[in-house]
Amino acid sequence: MPTTLPHEPACLLLRDLTHSLPMVLLRTRERVVQRFRAVLSRHGLTEQQWRILRALDGRDGMEISLLAAQCQILVPSMSVILQRMESRGLIKRNANPADGRRILIAPTGQATALVEQIKPEILEVYREIERILGKRKLEQLYALLEELEEGLGVARE
């Protein structure tokens, strides 16, 4: 016995919470990130701090707002996180002489060394993920996620 009425298509009913898109996205991301977190916490980094170091990797400076956009971290959060990272000696701030508002964030030598140390462990996690899903399905997953992301756009309406 179907639980839906004959004239009421499935899309008119709310999917079971467990299988709703935000929940599935959240759970999957949680599982993935747990693996990364296990590595990063051993080095005293949070996931967000790692994203920042990754974004800065190989560059000699980046403005805070651009850094925030790349890391998918809101500017107010970024502001606080950078304060902590600066006091731990992971980043330094360089003023922009041409525009007193802009601040260039650069990784310290310590940070660069730390990133190089962590990279191979992170790569191992990526390999595990690729083993689970296979290269083809993984590429397919990337494509679908990015298509949905594009479709939803950046605008907040």
Add this chain to the structure above:
Amino acid sequence: MPTTLPHEPACLLLRDLTHSLPMVLLRTRERVVQRFRAVLSRHGLTEQQWRILRALDGRDGMEISLLAAQCQILVPSMSVILQRMESRGLIKRNANPADGRRILIAPTGQATALVEQIKPEILEVYREIERILGKRKLEQLYALLEELEEGLGVARE
């Protein structure tokens, strides 16, 4: 000119941060959730409070630990969130006479009415998502996400 060395397969290099799996999952989820948040905030609910009300919907009670698992919210967070929701009259607590540790959480009449009021707006968001990706690709996305989730398992190692 490829940037990778001939004998070094792509999987040995860290994917560009912007296209790393955690980032893509995060960005896609953010875009999706923004849509929901726009609806929920008009009704004074956070995303997490909505998940809780959705999980309780149609049930007359649920233990806190099960509720937390279903909503993908850690128990300590759940504890605080429920305190807020109780003081706003959205949920009530019922003791379990057979086991003094267990507490049954139930939605109030006010909460049930609120959920019914919000449901159609949330459904509209789901329809928009289905329009963007199409039914087939959306199902494909669900399948891939759940396969990856299963593969990563629940264990924290």
Add this chain to the structure above:
DNA sequence: TAGAGATAGTTAAGATGTTAAGCAACCGCT
């Protein structure tokens, strides 16, 4: 060139995430 508006960052306040402790009620065993 003064002043309105836009831009880059910070600060603030409330809510949640994450980990570790703490507490009370249960369970199993003696």
Add this chain to the structure above:
DNA sequence: AGCGGTTGCTTAACATCTTAACTATCTCTA
């Protein structure tokens, strides 16, 4: 009954998220 281990939940501490207000600086234009 009594004791140790387990379980369900709360509290605490710190980090981050989200929205809004605020500051300083810059830009554009009247």
